[in-house]
Amino acid sequence: MEKLHDAIRAMAWTDAGLELLDQRKLPLAESWLVLCDCASVARAIRDMVVRGAPAIGITAAYAAVLAARERYARQPSDWRTGFAIDMQNLAQSRPTAVNLVWAVERMQQLAFSLNGNPVPVLLSEAQAIHEQDIAANYTMGERGAACIDDGSSVLTHCNTGSLATGGYGTALGVIRSAWSDNKLNAVYADETRPWLQGARLTAWELVQDSIPVTLLVDGAAAWLMQQGRVQWVIVGSDRIAANGDVANKIGTYAAAVAARHHGVRFMVVAPSSTVDMGTACGADIPIEMRAEQEVLSAGGQPVAANGAQAWNPAFDITPAELIDVIVTERGIVEHPDTVKMRSLMV
Numbered sequence: 001m002e003k004l005h006d007a008i009r010a011m012a013w014t015d016a017g018l019e020l021l022d023q024r025k026l027p028l029a030e031s032w033l034v035l036c037d038c039a040s041v042a043r044a045i046r047d048m049v050v051r052g053a054p055a056i057g058i059t060a061a062y063a064a065v066l067a068a069r070e071r072y073a074r075q076p077s078d079w080r081t082g083f084a085i086d087m088q089n090l091a092q093s094r095p096t097a098v099n100l101v102w103a104v105e106r107m108q109q110l111a112f113s114l115n116g117n118p119v120p121v122l123l124s125e126a127q128a129i130h131e132q133d134i135a136a137n138y139t140m141g142e143r144g145a146a147c148i149d150d151g152s153s154v155l156t157h158c159n160t161g162s163l164a165t166g167g168y169g170t171a172l173g174v175i176r177s178a179w180s181d182n183k184l185n186a187v188y189a190d191e192t193r194p195w196l197q198g199a200r201l202t203a204w205e206l207v208q209d210s211i212p213v214t215l216l217v218d219g220a221a222a223w224l225m226q227q228g229r230v231q232w233v234i235v236g237s238d239r240i241a242a243n244g245d246v247a248n249k250i251g252t253y254a255a256a257v258a259a260r261h262h263g264v265r266f267m268v269v270a271p272s273s274t275v276d277m278g279t280a281c282g283a284d285i286p287i288e289m290r291a292e293q294e295v296l297s298a299g300g301q302p303v304a305a306n307g308a309q310a311w312n313p314a315f316d317i318t319p320a321e322l323i324d325v326i327v328t329e330r331g332i333v334e335h336p337d338t339v340k341m342r343s344l345m346v
């Protein structure tokens with residue numbers, strides 16, 4: 001299979017520090033920030049410089065390297081105390097994407113098992129996490145594409161591509177693979193208010209791959225399905241609970257309800273680092289609430305009547321019963337439930 005758009009990367013480790021492509025500025029500008037300390041990376045995650053669950057996890061792994069470098073240089077005999085505080089702050093930068101906590105715990109556990117300077121080993125581990133994510137995406141791309149019939153059209157929500165992962169993408173990876181297998185007629189993308197990840201990021205990635213993309217406002221998705229224009233809705237996830245309930249970008253639940261009503265199949269694509277077997281069901285997943293201002297304005301300009309308030313949950317929960325298939329690098333789970341998720345994750 002031809003691997004499409006290996007060139008887009010959300011993050012890169014260099015001698016200068018961790019470089020992050022500033023996703024708030026895309027597609028108008030491609031600018032990179034160079035961050036040299038863990039606190040700046042935590043802020044960048046909170047402020048959406050980098051976003052998307054797997055990308056946040058990888059970024060956190062590199063941030064742990066920065067934290068160890070700082071703390072070990074300052075206090076080689078007792079770097080662990082400060083490092084643990086840094087990891088705690090980092091883990092709190094965004095609450096819903098479990099890949100963040102997963103990466104922080106993996107890095108901290110390794111760090112505390114080491115003697116001497118922890119930095120070289122932690123850097124190798126962060127790079128391994130990054131590479132494993134890319135490999136998982138290619139595997140999921142093939143597995144997900146195999147579920148799709150020739151001549152299908154698909155709808156996706158938010159951005160789940162190279163920008164949201166180590167590279168290639170989860171749901172967008174499946175779309176890339178299905179496109180290169182000549183299976184797709186059309187790709188539709190919700191614009192994804194309020195941050196417009198669909199319009200700004202997914203469209204940007206697909207245009208670079210020369211995959212035709214048609215944007216729609218989120219409220220048009222149900223009508224698109226009613227018109228019989230798509231056979232699959234394909235999304236990523238920020239956390240999958242032990243029973244198969246899925247947290248993803250706000251609007252995913254509405255798309256899943258509409259899909260079931262119209263007989264459109266619903267696919268969730270996520271690496272096993274997104275599966276949280278310690279959380280029993282969707283009701284136990286913390287949903288990030290973001291600033292009202294994100295809804296009351298667009299592109300920095302106010303769009304609402306002065307004095308109006310806004311409700312801005314960043315994610316919602318799609319119950320397992322609305323999901324036809326979860327695709328991971330470990331395998332595929334059809335009609336997920338606790339028993340099937342448990343056997344996937346052993």
Ligand SMILES: CSC[C@@H](O)[C@@H](O)C(=O)COP(=O)(O)O
Pocket residue numbers: 051052053054097157158159160161164165169170171197235236237238248249250314
């Ligand atoms: C592979 S990305 C899966 C999810 O992280 C994605 O769908 C999503 O909801 C991203 O939300 P964001 O708020 O942009 O971080």
